[in-house]
Amino acid sequence: MKLRYWQTDCINLALDKYIGGKKHFLALATPGAGKTFMASVLADRMIKRDLADIVICFSPSSVVCVDFSQTLESVIGEKFDGLLGSKGQSLTYQSLLHLDTDFWMLFKKYRIFVIFDEVHHCSGSKIENANAWGEQIILNIQDSAEFTLALTGTPWRSDTAPIVLSHYLSRTNKIQCDYVYGLSEAIRDGVCRTPQIIAIDNDDISLTSDNESKSFNCFKDLLTQSAFPYQEIIQNEQLLFHVIKQANDKLDKIRLSNPSAGGLIVAASVEHATQILDLLAERFNEAATIITYREDEPTKLIHQYKQSSSKWVVSVGMISEGTNIPRLQVTCHLTRIKTEMHFRQIMGRNLRATDAINQEAFLYMPAEPKLVEYAYRVAQDIPDEADVVKFEIMNANFKAKQDTDGSGQEVKAECSPNEIINTKKDKLYFNEFKDNLELQTTPTNKNNPLTNTYESMMNIFGRFKQETLELGLTPLE
Structure with missing residues (x-):
């Protein structure tokens, strides 16, 4: 070589x-x-x-x-x-x-x-x-x-x-x-692909709590102006369906020219990974490899997927930094871990350039505020690249109910009977999805407050204090 x-x-x-x-x-x-x-x-x-x-x-x-x-x-x-x-x-x-x-x-x-x-x-x-x-x-x-x-x-x-x-x-x-x-130099030299980050949001959110109803026009407002947990968003089956549908459609298009192109879904827990695996099979007729710490030989499974041309792999903490699977080109960030280091490592799984015709690289994620901030920082790292961060607005109403008592908080969903999804944890619901999706391109502006405080990879903070909203560690069962 x-x-x-x-x-x-x-x-x-x-x-x-x-x-x-x-x-x-x-x-x-x-x-x-x-x-x-x-x-x-x-x-x-x-x-x-x-x-x-x-x-x-x-x-x-x-x-x-x-x-x-x-x-x-x-x-x-x-x-x-x-x-x-x-x-x-x-x-x-x-x-x-x-x-x-x-x-x-x-x-x-x-x-x-x-x-x-x-x-x-x-x-x-x-x-x-x-x-x-x-x-x-x-x-x-x-x-x-x-x-x-x-x-x-x-x-x-x-x-x-x-x-x-x-x-x-x-x-x-x-x-x-x-x-x-840095990433900018790697893209310039053809060593890495240009990341395209799709943040999926909702502009019609209703939250009912103690007989009081509040409306929000994005996930950021819902998460920062209420006690609504991010975990409930990434576990909602309608949201999962939407994110995976967009990612799966994109991967299908890439595989027309790169038949061996693969996709990675990073899940929050073993239970969450199993939910995603079932969704892929039942709603998309897609088989997938699942790799978690519970597998007998996870390393062997990773190498088998790496050498194959199979489509999807769902992982919990097993395919992250340093794992070399060059055929990956589409990734879904659906984990509870929201640190910038973890975000960049997940994004990096599909950036390695290959000899394949199509060299696109996509990351799909909910528009959680910290993740969006990290996405803008990536865009700031590569100022010569356009449309790195895009927002996709779901044309569906998001309804949730939050009841509180002395012992804590409980999140429930409100929906009509025909909207109920048969899962073990039916807490959040969306109304029926429409096919027309509004895709918004957010320009990378050097004056954007999300990027002003960030120093690019050429000027990294050594003792960078990264706020961790949720570590998302799952207890062993």
Whole structure:
């Protein structure tokens, strides 16, 4: 595989820094740019230039771990299974908590080049403010590794903790990256596709609470001016039908020229994923792969989907950052997690450019205010691209009832009998959908208040405080 310009540039800069005495190198590259291949080629050159004896790679998931191992083996031509005679090993960050003394002794006997993929998962500038993974890195790797390469596509955390092994400018608190390759540059170079984000909204919403009726003309007003939960919106079957219909129609059009193009639906929970799977089968006659932590071999399922030409995959937390499925071109954001880091990682799943004829990439989501804000920030990152963010208005009345008592809040739906959908949780209802949908293009304006406070990927906040409205963690059953 031929190196892209940015990959060559980054490798040369890293080698110069290492030879010049710098031990740690942080590379920021937009999701889908090809960080894994770049890091593997750099590792190969480190070995061939006699700068390192062994390569150890850490990544956030078993899926990414396997991909990294395969790429390292392909590029270097050596085994990376950690066994006798191999040139190293690819491990998950979770394994840091279980490595024994014999493993850490390797750092005293050999010159080890360590790769940290999606390093933002590991926090801490010192033991006192480190998370579990960051603590192990500080204790066992920071001063013992010959050289380290840290990779990230979203260089901030959802808390205020610093990223491990990183440096911050004292006056601005911005993270100091050794190399930056943003989305705008990646689109310019044909490395990434241009994202098209469709925010689905409703301008006819009625909420009844304690005999008082209120009207709202968008989901933003409903969510910010009432106690109505976002979870009820993404679980409503009529909304799911609308979002998936638009996404499915778009994917069908793309598959006319790219028969293997795929779609990803990111669900909020296993129960939610099952609801979506049933909806795809019953309303669209579409089969789909479901991948959650409850599957026996989720990593195997991901690789099977990656190599197939099947249409849809529904996932709960299993296909996110670093997961490489280039044929994905349509994504539905239907999870409760509403952090910017998670939003960008989901969006990045379908941005990797391929040799296929059609290079469109679509993200469909409800017009939840935080998600819309993140979408505008993406548009601000790529000012040369038009119509990145669009609003689709559903021509249907949204009716909900919210009763409160001393013990809490209960959300109920009001609808006529012929509108009732037979699901276990019939709480929200829409009137019958009309086929005519109003599609509104929202121009990217530099004076837009949603983008004025954002600094583009070339000027990232290191300790960026990201407001998390709901983490959406589902208890194990």
